[in-house]
Amino acid sequence: xxxxxxxxxxxxxxxxxxxxxxxxxxxxxxxxxxxxxxxxxxxxxxxxxxxxxxxxxxxxxxxxxxxxxxxxxxxxxxxxxxxxxxxxxxxxxxxxxxxxxxxxxxxxxxxx
Amino acid sequence: xxxxxxxxxxxxxxxxxxxxxxxxxxxxxxxxxxxxxxxxxxxxxxxxxxxxxxxxxxxxxxxxxxxxxxxxxxxxxxxxxxxxxxxxxxxxxxxxxxxxxxxxxxxxxxxxxxxxxxxxxxxxxxxxxxxxxxxxxxxxxxxxxxxxxxxxxxxxxxxxxxxxxxxxxxxxxxxxxxxxxxxxxxxxxxxxxxxxxxxxxxxxxxxxxxxxxxxxxxxxxxxxxxxxxxxxxxxxxxxxxxxxxxxxxxxxxxxxxxxxxxxxxxxxxxxxxxxxxxxxxxxxxxxxxxxxxxxxxxxxxxxxxxxxxxxxxxxxxxxxxxxxxxxxxxxxxxxxxxxxxxxxxxxxxxxxxxxxxxxxxxxxxxxxxxxxxxxxxxxxxxxxxxxxxxxxxxxxxxxxxxxxxxxxxxxxxxxxxxxxxxxxxxxxxxxxxxxxxxxxxxxxxxxxxxxxxxxxxxxxxxxxxxxxxxxxxxxxxxxxxxxxxxxxxxxxxxxxxxxxxxxxxxxxxxxxxxxxxxxxxxxxxxxxxxxxxxxxxxxxxxxxxxxxxxxxxxxxxxxxxxxxxxxxxxxxxxxxxxxxxxxxxxxxxxxxxxxxxxxxxxxxxxxxxxxxxxxxxxxxx
Numbered sequence: 175x176x177x178x179x180x181x182x183x184x185x186x187x188x189x190x191x192x193x194x195x196x197x198x199x200x201x202x203x204x205x206x207x208x209x210x211x212x213x214x215x216x217x218x219x220x221x222x223x224x225x226x227x228x229x230x231x232x233x234x235x236x237x238x239x240x241x242x243x244x245x246x247x248x249x250x251x252x253x254x255x256x257x258x259x260x261x262x263x264x265x266x267x268x269x270x271x272x273x274x275x276x277x278x279x280x281x282x283x284x285x286x
Numbered sequence: 287x288x289x290x291x292x293x294x295x296x297x298x299x300x301x302x303x304x305x306x307x308x309x310x311x312x313x314x315x316x317x318x319x320x321x322x323x324x325x326x327x328x329x330x331x332x333x334x335x336x337x338x339x340x341x342x343x344x345x346x347x348x349x350x351x352x353x354x355x356x357x358x359x360x361x362x363x364x365x366x367x368x369x370x371x372x373x374x375x376x377x378x379x380x381x382x383x384x385x386x387x388x389x390x391x392x393x394x395x396x397x398x399x400x401x402x403x404x405x406x407x408x409x410x411x412x413x414x415x416x417x418x419x420x421x422x423x424x425x426x427x428x429x430x431x432x433x434x435x436x437x438x439x440x441x442x443x444x445x446x447x448x449x450x451x452x453x454x455x456x457x458x459x460x461x462x463x464x465x466x467x468x469x470x471x472x473x474x475x476x477x478x479x480x481x482x483x484x485x486x487x488x489x490x491x492x493x494x495x496x497x498x499x500x501x502x503x504x505x506x507x508x509x510x511x512x513x514x515x516x517x518x519x520x521x522x523x524x525x526x527x528x529x530x531x532x533x534x535x536x537x538x539x540x541x542x543x544x545x546x547x548x549x550x551x552x553x554x555x556x557x558x559x560x561x562x563x564x565x566x567x568x569x570x571x572x573x574x575x576x577x578x579x580x581x582x583x584x585x586x587x588x589x590x591x592x593x594x595x596x597x598x599x600x601x602x603x604x605x606x607x608x609x610x611x612x613x614x615x616x617x618x619x620x621x622x623x624x625x626x627x628x629x630x631x632x633x634x635x636x637x638x639x640x641x642x643x644x645x646x647x648x649x650x651x652x653x654x655x656x657x658x659x660x661x662x663x664x665x666x667x668x669x670x671x672x673x674x675x676x677x678x679x680x681x682x683x684x685x686x687x688x689x690x691x692x693x694x695x696x697x698x699x700x701x702x703x704x705x706x707x708x709x710x711x712x713x714x715x716x717x718x719x720x721x722x723x724x725x726x727x728x729x730x731x732x733x734x735x736x737x738x739x740x741x742x743x744x745x746x747x748x749x750x751x752x753x754x755x756x757x758x759x760x761x762x763x764x765x766x767x768x769x770x771x772x773x774x775x776x777x778x779x780x781x782x783x784x785x786x787x788x789x790x791x792x793x794x795x796x797x798x799x800x801x802x803x804x805x806x807x808x809x810x811x812x813x814x815x816x817x818x819x820x821x822x823x824x825x826x827x828x829x830x831x832x833x834x835x836x837x838x839x840x841x842x843x844x845x846x847x848x849x850x851x852x853x854x855x856x857x858x859x860x861x862x863x864x865x866x867x868x869x870x871x872x873x874x875x876x877x878x879x880x881x882x883x884x885x886x887x888x889x890x891x892x893x894x895x896x897x898x899x900x901x902x903x904x905x906x907x
Binding site: 247249280281 | 905
């Protein structure tokens with residue numbers, strides 16, 4: 175009996191498909207917003223995936239920039255250390271014929 | 287009755303046909319999807335060609351920096367650029383041109399540009415000439431070599447010039463220019479403390495002489511940890527594959543030292559100015575230690591470098607590894623032993639002068655004693671006077687009189703000072719002293735005891751001598767000398783080291799005060815009188831020892847001798863803050879080198895300059 179029912183259901187489904195009435199029979203009209211929403215979600219997913227790829231590419235570009243900036247920072251710190259040494263400063267003062275140099279006597283600190 | 291005929295619904299039929307078409311199409315698509323997902327196996331060759339290549343790349347961590355006590359950079363990694371050339375660019379393209387004449391023209395044009403490039407390369411990398419580069423490029427093009435090393439790493443300015451060279455200015459795809467960034471280790475302060483900072487010759491080798499100084503000892507801390515990432519090819523280039531494993535690189539930590547680079551520069555400059563003029567000197571070192579903490583503020587190691595025209599350079603850490611007989615600076619150890627054991631109560635106690643001959647020994651006559659006798663018209667000499675004039679006779683006699691019957695007691699007392707104990711130091715190569723005693727000598731006599739008492743038959747490195755004098759300045763507390771203050775990252779301390787006490791009290795404060803008085807006497811009235819007018823009061827000891835030139839003999843057939851001259855002391859004498867040592871090593875020479883010469887005057891000049899220029903010594907109102 176059950177088998178007969180299943181066979182009838184199957185036959186009716188095929189007939190409905192053949193006549194183009196399947197969705198009508200299923201009363202799919204009331205599910206139209208849900209169907210549209212599903213396709214909307216598909217679109218969103220594709221859009222997010224494209225945006226993700228763009229973000230990853232941007233991140234890569236940023237990483238490369240950060241690496242360059244770090245290297246630049248290291249170069250500048252090296253340069254700064256070289257030029258800020260006491261002897262380098264005195265050298266430059268000497269070249270500019272400045273009267274400024276190492277103190278002759280020790281400093282006096284006035285405390286509060 | 288007949289029913290009226292229905293009008294044919296054309297639009298309905300068309301829609302009906304369209305519906306069936308779309309239905310069949312959708313069934314086809316669904317069927318194809320199921321087939322592709324379930325049954326289809328792609329051709330392996332085609333799949334390989336179409337799959338974006340993945341590469342597992344190492345992420346190199348940034349090596350940590352080495353800083354001085356005030357945070358100034360002593361060692362830093364900076365980028366330099368290594369040039370490679372793809373000599374095979376456009377070769378296949380030129381060969382594929384149908385017209386053989388045109389193909390040859392294009393190829394010849396490329397080769398002519400390469401010849402011009404060779405001339406420019408020879409200017410930037412003058413180690414090889416233009417002909418070498420020309421032949422190299424042509425030969426490598428013939429064998430399709432796509433990765434040919436060109437010269438040495440260059441800086442950014444030179445790279446910018448190279449990018450304008452003929453052929454290279456056409457870019458990587460036409461000119462074959464490949465640039466690889468290489469992180470180079472640079473020392474902004476040049477050769478200052480170079481040996482202490484050190485370097486790593488070969489990261490993979492686990493041998494002591496490939497890991498030098500702080501760079502070597504703290505290589506793991508400075509290196510950090512490598513990372514790993516998978517990258518896939520895309521339109522942009524190689525991007526990270528977020529679906530694959532990613533291990534982040536951990537950058538190395540920074541190591542902060544106790545050295546003060548300004549003080550290091552002063553000491554280096556002053557010492558060089560004194561030794562550079564004398565061709566019969568071989569090496570010199572200078573060390574400065576904080577009395578309270580044991581922090582080493584200055585470590586200078588200067589040795590003649592035969593590979594650099596015999597110029598002085600930091601090529602060996604003689605401050606910690608060069609052992610030698612200390613000479614008269616060791617007399618303070620003997621005096622400390624006598625005081626600590628209560629064998630002498632006061633520096634004013636006297637002994638007969640005996641013309642400078644130590645009875646019942648083979649020790650040589652002390653030439654200072656007859657001079658003392660005639661100047662002072664006396665045949666007795668106090669410990670204080672003997673110490674001031676650095677008399678071998680006085681110290682030897684006292685040691686033999688008090689320890690002759692039990693020399694092991696002397697050895698044990700010296701041992702108790704911690705002078706023969708090894709300790710973990712921040713860089714490799716520390717040499718532990720050895721003091722001769724009946725325990726390590728088969729035959730022992732009073733002659734040996736006398737020798738030891740005034741500084742022979744024992745081997746000391748300058749760091750241990752400095753450590754002992756620092757203990758006197760610290761009222762008996764033996765501080766461990768250390769170089770590394772802490773390990774930090776972006777200013778946040780991860781591991782602090784700081785001061786460590788080796789022995790809390792090697793002698794009492796009273797003994798320390800007596801020793802200070804004796805050392806002050808050396809400077810005020812003794813062998814280091816030239817330091818009396820220092821801007822900061824100094825208490826210290828001179829020492830001059832002869833060094834056996836062939837491990838056996840002190841004097842060569844021409845009568846020349848090798849000397850080791852030392853001055854060690856602390857300042858200000860009343861309230862010591864720093865202990866300093868300077869040791870000068872000579873080659874075989876006729877003219878002696880004394881401790882009150884270069885070593886003492888170096889320390890004097892250093893202290894005077896420090897007092898003038900450093901705010902730490904400023905007067906406070």
